[in-house]
Amino acid sequence: GQQVMQIPQYQHVQEGEDFTTYCNSSTTLSNIQWYKQRPGGHPVFLIQLVKSGEVKKQKRLTFQFGEAKKNSSLHITATQTTDVGTYFCAGWRGTSYGKLTFGQGTILTVHP
């Protein structure tokens, strides 16, 4: 079945450092989404990428979708303590509406 691999599993950074998490799908995706889950919280939608090679920015966050629509990345510039949480990518193949495949998540810790 479809797999979405996400690395790294854990990332510890000092406040102000940059952070990147990567996702790679075994199959071509129709779109990919990113979610953030704060400790003790629930996943919150960040963004959806649809087009090949798409790049989107939200303040300090930059999201990319690969040309082959099989990989994606999330980059945070100058991390803050409010960035702490788990970041999940989730891919959709375009069939079987509703069936997202989540990556394993990257747990981000930011030390002040």
Place this chain on the structure above:
Amino acid sequence: DTEVTQTPKHLVMGMTNKKSLKCEQHMGHRAMYWYKQKAKKPPELMFVYSYEKLSINESVPSRFSPECPNSSLLNLHLHALQPEDSALYLCASSTYQEGSMKLFFGSGTQLSVL
């Protein structure tokens, strides 16, 4: 209103109990979901309802029984659960549009099975 409301927030039940989890949304979304999440793991899809009909069942054991009474409500009936079923149960909803699957998650029910 962009909220998905889940009740209860916490639930402790014995293996012989019957309980229900409830989920409500008023965003007009026509797709609703149940996910199970273990600590430090991604959400695992259990069921998808689209237009109040069950469209996906990810081979979930029959001790979990979903119900969608109307377009705003989603229930998960629990019976004879096992301790390994202890987890965070998340409800989500989304618009039912091709190419758009932005999920709105509820805050979840933390379930402990004793």
